[in-house]
Structures are given as structure tokens and as C-alpha cells.
Amino acid sequence: MIHRTATAWQTPEWQRVLKDGFTQVDELIEYLDLDRQLLPAARAAASEFSLKVPREFAALIEKGNLDDPILRQILPLSDELLPQQGFSRDPVGDLATEVVPGVLHKYHGRALLVATGACGINCRYCFRRHYPYSDSFAGRDQWRQALEYLQDNSEVKEVILSGGDPLILPDHQLATLIHSLGKVPHLQRLRIHSRLPVIVPQRLTPELTNQLGVSHLHSTLVLHINHTAEISNQLVRGLSPLRANGVTLLNQSVLLRGVNDNSELLVSLSEKLFEAGVLPYYLHLLDRVEGAAHFEVQESHAIKLHEILRRRLPGYLVPKLVRERAGEKSKSPVCDF
Numbered sequence: 001m002i003h004r005t006a007t008a009w010q011t012p013e014w015q016r017v018l019k020d021g022f023t024q025v026d027e028l029i030e031y032l033d034l035d036r037q038l039l040p041a042a043r044a045a046a047s048e049f050s051l052k053v054p055r056e057f058a059a060l061i062e063k064g065n066l067d068d069p070i071l072r073q074i075l076p077l078s079d080e081l082l083p084q085q086g087f088s089r090d091p092v093g094d095l096a097t098e099v100v101p102g103v104l105h106k107y108h109g110r111a112l113l114v115a116t117g118a119c120g121i122n123c124r125y126c127f128r129r130h131y132p133y134s135d136s137f138a139g140r141d142q143w144r145q146a147l148e149y150l151q152d153n154s155e156v157k158e159v160i161l162s163g164g165d166p167l168i169l170p171d172h173q174l175a176t177l178i179h180s181l182g183k184v185p186h187l188q189r190l191r192i193h194s195r196l197p198v199i200v201p202q203r204l205t206p207e208l209t210n211q212l213g214v215s216h217l218h219s220t221l222v223l224h225i226n227h228t229a230e231i232s233n234q235l236v237r238g239l240s241p242l243r244a245n246g247v248t249l250l251n252q253s254v255l256l257r258g259v260n261d262n263s264e265l266l267v268s269l270s271e272k273l274f275e276a277g278v279l280p281y282y283l284h285l286l287d288r289v290e291g292a293a294h295f296e297v298q299e300s301h302a303i304k305l306h307e308i309l310r311r312r313l314p315g316y317l318v319p320k321l322v323r324e325r326a327g328e329k330s331k332s333p334v335c336d337f
């Protein structure tokens with residue numbers, strides 16, 4: 001008879017995959033057959049914002065190709081260390097919209113809950129790369145305060161779980177949170193913004209699917225996919241039970257130089273998302289965060305790309321081109337569509 005240890009029995013596969021990810025630039029560069037001359041700069045950039053990428057996601061990167069669109073999103077580079085005028089540490093003014101610890105209430109009817117500071121990957125362009133997570137995220141003991149705020153504000157119809165990445169929370173913690181949110185009478189919708197299913201498709205557990213299906217709140221999962229290479233068969237397979245359970249699936253991308261600033265690619269991204277049952281929602285211009293200037297696509301070029309998408313695709317496959325502006329009451333449209 002095989003004896004399972006308690007931990008092997010209890011640790012879900014996705015958590016093991018995350019724990020086992022690359023965190024050392026030397027190891028990643030060797031695994032991907034990249035030039036070791038990249039190392040000193042990679043180490044220096046990683047000391048500002050560390051390298052983190054799960055192995056299975058790294059396996060989608062073409063070996064030896066420094067221009068690979070997934071690699072560019074995760075590899076620390078010397079570009080990050082250059083002086084960056086106009087780029088700041090809190091570009092979207094998030095900290096000013098915090099109403100109680102971990103709750104950002106910036107837009108009418110929607111409140112964003114920073115459910116955790118942790119994330120399964122470190123994307124180099126992340127606008128939260130300097131976010132003081134340790135002081136301000138709704139850790140479990142703070143959920144009570146967050147829930148009280150939601151109880152007291154009946155104009156909030158939708159709660160958005162964000163982070164970090166909210167799906168890094170184990171299923172039982174999410175279940176507790178979703179259950180508590182379900183008891184707030186005026187809440188109608190629950191939205192989860194996450195990149196975890198993309199980087200570790202095993203995260204789409206039957207428990208998660210079930211929780212989202214049973215809540216009386218209408219649930220939406222907004223994935224963060226920037227490139228067709230990120231849409232693995234395993235991800236597509238993992239999404240279909242969610243759809244069957246009535247969860248709305250959307251995607252948002254960030255327009256990134258050298259990753260997806262190309263109309264052919266953006267057209268096929270929308271088409272592939274649709275095949276996977278996901279509708280494109282937003283195409284964001286980069287938040288001007290220090291360390292990410294080399295990813296910026298000029299607004300005039302973004303508008304041209306978007307015009308091509310409108311000509312080539314049905315309206316429902318054209319993501320809205322937006323940017324986040326501190327102090328605005330919604331995302332700001334970059335063109336009229």
C-alpha cells in the first residue's frame with residue numbers, strides 16, 4: 001500500500017508548479033540557451049524587481065531567441081535601469097484611492113479588493129512593481145474591514161478581486177471570501193482579474209470552477225493574455241468548464257513594444273481568444289511605471305494599430321483601447337471606439 005504524506009495529499013499541483021519556478025537569472029539563461037553576456041545586467045535589474053516565472057510557462061519560450069514575446073515579458077534587462085523621464089513609481093495614483101486597507105474605490109459601482117500582494121510571475125512591465133504591498137493588501141485579517149466597507153456602501157454593485165494575483169490564494173480561502181461577498185445584499189457581480197490560469201493552467205481546479213458557479217453573484221474572469229503564444233491547449237481545456245458553469249470570460253492585454261505591437265498578431269490574438277471562449281475587453285496602453293519605458297508604444301502608433309483591428313475584425317472582437325489616468329472616473333478611451 002502506498003502511504004501519501006499529508007503535504008503531498010494536500011498541496012495542489014498548481015502550488016507545487018509555482019514553488020518550483022525559475023527565480024535565478026543564471027538558471028533561466030542557461031535553460032533557454034541565451035548569451036551569458038546578458039547576465040550582469042539581468043542580475044542588476046533583478047535586484048530591483050526579481051525574476052519569477054513558472055517552468056511550464058518558460059517552456060513556451062523559444063530557446064535561444066532573445067526576441068521571443070514571452071521572454072521579453074519576464075527577463076530582467078539593462079533597459080530597466082536607464083533613467084526614465086515621465087515614468088514614476090505609482091503611475092495610476094492607486095494609493096490615493098485606497099478607502100480602507102486593500103480596497104481601492106475609484107470608479108462608480110465597482111470596488112477593487114487587493115486580495116493579496118503575491119503574484120505567480122513577475123512581469124517586467126508591471127505597474128505594481130514598486131507597490132508597497134506589505135502595508136496595503138487585504139490579508140485575511142483585513143477582509144473584515146473590507147467587507148464592512150462594502151456593506152456600508154450600497155452603491156457598490158461589483159467587487160473586483162485583484163492583487164497581486166487573487167488566484168494565488170488557495171481555494172478554501174477564496175471560498176471563504178466569495179461566500180462572505182455573497183452575503184452583502186447589494187452586490188450583484190464578482191470579477192476576478194488574474195494571469196495565473198495563463199501561466200499555470202492547473203490553477204483552474206474543479207473547486208474553483210465550482211465556487212464561481214455556485215455563487216449567486218454573476219462571476220467574470222478577466223484573463224491577462226498579451227500574445228497568442230500564451231494560449232496553450234491546457235489553458236483552453238481548463239477554461240471550458242468555467243464557461244459551462246456560466247462564468248463570463250474576458251481578456252485584457254497591455255500593448256507592449258517588441259511583444260504585441262503588431263496588427264497581424266493582435267488580429268490573431270482576438271481570433272484565438274474567441275476560439276477559446278474568451279472575448280477581448282481592454283487593450284491598455286502601458287502605465288508609465290519606472291523601469292518599463294522600453295515597453296512603451298507611442299499613442300499615435302497604438303491608434304493606427306487599433307484602426308486596423310476595427311477594419312479587420314467584427315466589433316465584438318475589437319478590444320477597447322484605453323489608458324489609465326490618475327484621478328479619472330473611468331479608464332480613458334484613447335480613440336472613439
Ligand SMILES: *Cc1c(COP(=O)(O)O)cnc(C)c1O
Pocket residue numbers: 097104105106107110111112160330331
Ligand atoms: C480598472 C479598475 C477598475 C475596473 O474598471 P472597468 O472599466 O470596470 O474594467 C476598477 N477599479 C480600479 C481601481 C481599477 O483600476
Ligand code: SF4
Pocket residue numbers: 119120121122123125126127128163164165195224
Ligand atoms: S501578472 Fe499582473 S500583477 Fe502579476 S506581475 Fe504580471 S502584470 Fe503584475
